[in-house]
Amino acid sequence: MNATPDSEVRTTPDEDAQWVLTEHRPRVMVLFGGRSGEHAISCATAGGVLRALDPQRYDVLAVGITPTGRWVLADPDPERWAITDGQLPQVEDTASHVLLPQAVDDRDVQVLEPGELPRALGNVDVVFPLLHGPFGEDGTLQGMLELADVRYVGAGVLASAVGMDKHMMKVVLAGHGLPVGPFVVLAPGEFDRDPAAATARVEPLGLPLFVKPARAGSSLGITRVDDLDDLPAAVEAAAQHDPKIVVESGIVGREIECGVLGGHDGDRARASLPGEIIVTDARHDFYDFEAKYLDEAGVDLVCPADLPDEIVAKVQDVAIRSFEAVGCEGLARVDVFVTPDGEVVVNEINTMPGFTPFSMYPRMWQASGLEYPELVDELVRLALHRPTGLR
Numbered sequence: 001m002n003a004t005p006d007s008e009v010r011t012t013p014d015e016d017a018q019w020v021l022t023e024h025r026p027r028v029m030v031l032f033g034g035r036s037g038e039h040a041i042s043c044a045t046a047g048g049v050l051r052a053l054d055p056q057r058y059d060v061l062a063v064g065i066t067p068t069g070r071w072v073l074a075d076p077d078p079e080r081w082a083i084t085d086g087q088l089p090q091v092e093d094t095a096s097h098v099l100l101p102q103a104v105d106d107r108d109v110q111v112l113e114p115g116e117l118p119r120a121l122g123n124v125d126v127v128f129p130l131l132h133g134p135f136g137e138d139g140t141l142q143g144m145l146e147l148a149d150v151r152y153v154g155a156g157v158l159a160s161a162v163g164m165d166k167h168m169m170k171v172v173l174a175g176h177g178l179p180v181g182p183f184v185v186l187a188p189g190e191f192d193r194d195p196a197a198a199t200a201r202v203e204p205l206g207l208p209l210f211v212k213p214a215r216a217g218s219s220l221g222i223t224r225v226d227d228l229d230d231l232p233a234a235v236e237a238a239a240q241h242d243p244k245i246v247v248e249s250g251i252v253g254r255e256i257e258c259g260v261l262g263g264h265d266g267d268r269a270r271a272s273l274p275g276e277i278i279v280t281d282a283r284h285d286f287y288d289f290e291a292k293y294l295d296e297a298g299v300d301l302v303c304p305a306d307l308p309d310e311i312v313a314k315v316q317d318v319a320i321r322s323f324e325a326v327g328c329e330g331l332a333r334v335d336v337f338v339t340p341d342g343e344v345v346v347n348e349i350n351t352m353p354g355f356t357p358f359s360m361y362p363r364m365w366q367a368s369g370l371e372y373p374e375l376v377d378e379l380v381r382l383a384l385h386r387p388t389g390l391r
């Protein structure tokens, strides 16, 4: 495999088409798995992206991260990473360990195999980090890629970290005048030190409450609390994911999501048509982990959402402003509640939303006229044009 000198990376749009089609297929590292509770979901997403990346246009390298954090050369066959019959895929240690370059004058990604000398794989032009949750979507991986001076898809260090932390996200959004619901943050250990005082702080939020780990995802560790007697158990469940806990007032409203794309080179990002999550099976009292991934029959992803035009416009405006407030790049999915009187309240921003072809983010773009392979392509191109540094 030929190493590709950095000078070959073209940065002007008109050179772009020629470059992709003739001289050099950009090397794309599809990176997935990882240490978070969303490992399997990340693998499923990788399956979709591996299938969508056109081998005529891209030289694809599949790299998995095991649940313990080991980077390994992975099977590029999309089928290997599908969720079938409720079976969750996992990256196994293949003993071909992948190392990023460390210095700007040495661009070789290396592979270490037992009993062998390190093998150089050459330059990687861009990483597509398909990782959800801590150690992937939270800025840590982005920091590692910045240090390695490798371009990557999606939000940078700070935006990823802010987007991951439901406390900081609300502070930043509210600071930009964006609508967030009432919440209380329980500092690490606060509840255990004085449960009565913590409960008293939470009580004015009313019922039901949503108790969440500040930094998790896929609804892991989240409990809906309808009776304050259930608060300790909910806090304990959240604390298994993060010692910092966010307690929110339950918002009554429709769950609407909106895709945001772009936001590079001073161009404003654009918003997709919104979609709606409708939990139809009463066994799920909210959009929980099972409803998200294992009980497809119990949930409808309606896309586009059936909303009046003025609400669509409002959701899109809030989504773009949230994306900008957090300083996102590339992609994000902004999830809101639309209350019965037409108010839009931001629930959260996801800097690496679910990205299988069946996930809401790609479906919203499809409904807006952008098919999955084109979406993947646009994200890779945006990332190829964005240098590292200052993020």
Ligand SMILES: Nc1ncnc2c1ncn2[C@@H]1O[C@H](COP(=O)(O)OP(=O)(O)O)[C@@H](O)[C@H]1O
Binding pocket: 181, 210, 212, 216, 217, 218, 219, 220, 222, 248, 249, 250, 251, 252, 255, 286, 287, 288, 335, 347, 348
């Ligand atoms: N304040 C709230 N009011 C009503 N429902 C909520 C609230 N917060 C969360 N939920 C429900 O819980 C789900 C997961 O919460 P969310 O904050 O989106 O966490 P995650 O990052 O794990 O997706 C939401 O999709 C929604 O169904």
Ligand SMILES: [Mg+2]
Binding pocket: 218, 219, 335, 348
């Ligand atoms: Mg969510």
